[in-house]
Amino acid sequence: MRGPGAATGNYALECAMDELAYKLDLDPLELRLRNDAAVHPPSGLPWSSRAHKECLERGAELFGWPRRMPEPRSMRQGDMLVGYGLAAVGYPWFRARCRARVTIRHDGTAYVCSAGTEIGNGAYTVFVQLSAELLGLDPEEITFGLGESTMPLAPQTGGSGLTGAVGSAVHEACRGLVSDFVVLVGDDSDSPLRGCTIDDVEVGDGGIRRCGDLSQSESYRDILARHRLPELTADGESVPLTPQELGMAPAGAFGAKYVEVHVDADLGRIRVARALSVIDGGRILNEKTARSQIIGGTVGGIGMALFEETVSDTGSGRIANATLGDYIVPVNADIPDMQVEFVGSWDRANPIGTKGIGEIGLVPAIANAVFHATGRRIRSLPITMDQLL
Template sequence: MDPRAPQIDDPWELDHSRGDAAAALAAAEVTVEATYTTADNTNNPLGPFATLASWDGDRLTVHDSTQWPFGVRSALAAVFKVPESSVRALAPYVGGGFGAGLRVWPHVILTAAAARRLGRPVKLVLTRPQMFTSVGHRPKSVQRIAVGATRAGDLVALDHRSVSPVAMEDEDYEPIASGTASAYRCDNVRTRDRQVRLNIPSPASMRAPAESQGNFALESALDELSYKLGMDPLELRLRNYAELHPVHGLPWSGKALRECYEVGAQRFGWFARDPVPRSMRDGHWLIGYGMAGVSYPWYAMDCHAQATLHRDGSALVRSAATDIGTGTYTVMTQLAAECLGLPMERVRVDLGDSDMPVAPPAGGSGLTVALGNAVVDACSRLVRRFVELAAPDGTSALSGLSPESVGVTRGRIHPVGRPEHGETFTGLLDRHGLVELTANGHSTPRPQDELGMALSGAFGAGFVEVRVDADLGLVRVARVVSVIDGGRILNEKTARSQIVGGTVGGIGMALFEETVTDAPSGRIANGTFGDYLIPVNADVPAMDVVFVGDPDRGSPLGTKGVGEIGLVGVAAAVANAVHHATGRRVRSLPLTLDALL
């Protein structure tokens, strides 16, 4: 990175320091110091982003490939100087975003401007090359890590510094080094993040932003330390396990990382490996085992939802949040059906419309927590309204009961433990001459100091086997075991799909993906699927995904997001496995053939 470029130190005020990392490193019995680099990667949903805009007077309607309809509404209202209530953004389904749909990009504004100027609807679809320049990308990083430990393997110092680029007139939240501050038990830690302004397309969030880059450097450095100590990499991590949050000193709201390590090692057969690099072969293939510990921060925002029960006994739940292929419709239908005591086929969930109750973006692995709690709150309030409706009626089986003393089964509200008594939703509506009854719900994250515990994101452990052609340096990922602490898993099928998808993205980051910029012109040199390499079916092995842990105490539902945790740690585990297979330590991503020949 050009030293003449404008630099921003600690852009998010997240730099951390505890103890004296410099002194502890100088006194450490064993140290590892190395520089790790990751490449630019580009979000590549199969469907290019598209926008359709139409005006009716001062009323603007936009259909957009967005992960945040309310963000689109707010931005367009500001640009065109109309009330937010005059803008409607629709995104009921988005085939994939991977973070690219979290912002309102210039093409959205241009489409709306053209529609206003022409007085007719306008649709714009980005080309694949434009997807490489117009909707963000994961920024490259240069990271310097220094680790100090005793000969017994106790960490005494961690110093992690990162530099990443940002566009000349833009902001991107990418605190790459900050996760190291809370990863392990260590008394002397320093993390520093710095950005440099360059003439490049704007970087932006790409699945597992910051954590994916930072974890590669940290977990690779720990792997290097384990070999220098002559200690099993898994034992090193368990020895430095953080029982309390290292920064806040609070107990975790939920952490089953130790169980992730133990279950993963057993299912993978970790202890069957010969620890000596380049010692395991299958014909001309060198075999390597690698692992990494992973985490992704807890994240949730305010969210609203609305629940309505109709006279025909069906329910409708509405919120502006969108489904980007993660199964949000399915999971929210399950929650509403469970809370209202209805079969799933009697519940409809409508999403992706900014005219619905306000919701946060589908990103940061936070939507299930935020929206799920809001949906449950709305449905609980709806049941309460029915109980209150029946309370004044002395002939009702619910008369005199509090909302806390009732249950709901098969569309019937009844005293707890007595499902044969009570009244149906439809019966109550009929008797009071009502067509429907509606309640609004809301979820707001509670702060850590109020909870008395550190809010825990998802944790996990990844174990990878690679095969490397001894002559050609060709790397093949043979199998992956991912053990995830995602709190309460609401739907194991959709959650597993998220881990599998994240793992595929991690394999891409490790072995294939690199957005190449021609320095003299600033043009993207490989902005097509013919030139930008991504994993295909032949590159993806069979995957073993296991969920462990208990419901998280920091969320009423007990859930954690799992949309990104599956990607974090894959690159480090692959790189560590390649070292075990070949004896070569590659500190830059992607791992290419020339580095192994």
């Protein structure tokens, strides 16, 4: 269910691109490189960031794409037909309005919250990590709250947009809270930060310090204690701007997928032997969880391409394979070792530099690899043995 509509649309588009490349007698990689969009095609605005070409070229290098023999059915490994497939992938930019609240308590620890939900996507991990960075605290000193309607407004978890929305709101809330601390000590003769503005300071070591001068610093705990305050709280709001307001086209995630499939020449059985993903995800907050997102999407793509099919009974209209005993999904033995690499840099469309990476799919690369291995263009999913016999 990742990217409903987008996954099937990407499959149709990238298979058509692959078919066009063969029609032109052109390497599918070269066709995509020649048509890379330097600016946003509908508006002509520059991208907020875009490393799609780098994804394609780095992927070709890591995968060994130059070893590919261009003719279908021209590569073999024993009795197996070998196919190399490539697909360019992307998921559009999405960021909804969002709010967050941050509180520094008397002991110097922080509580940050927003009403988004954690559904196994690693939200707690990256939001704690981001909050710690923005406040100059250790992650162990941050408690992050999610999933309650009493918390500040947040959008749904979906559209690859939660990190950008909540993270941007957390950024504004943390910056607002640090500014409030600076104002609090602005006329305080006992503070080494007296007379500072928000632009004169940085965070670190549990408090605030003058930029470039570690000796001129003060902890949140000491500031609150001296001013007899139990805590200090600030709210932040993230409001997405239009491309015209930004002066650039907000770029979603881009990537390149390379797969190698082995197809039994006699039986038509398909195995994915290798899968490589090179992704432009903007700033990656946590590479371990981000890599897991890409692996999860890839496994879903393998299921969509080769296994998963809803079968309806023609007489009753009921779903005939409504249990996991009948609805086939990939298991460990169906999944190869997967390589994931991130390229690209900070995306300028939001203050934390991220893009959404939860819905980058894989299906077209498998279908294109099957064509390269067998010479048969399959235009329906899943691709099954009987279609290749």
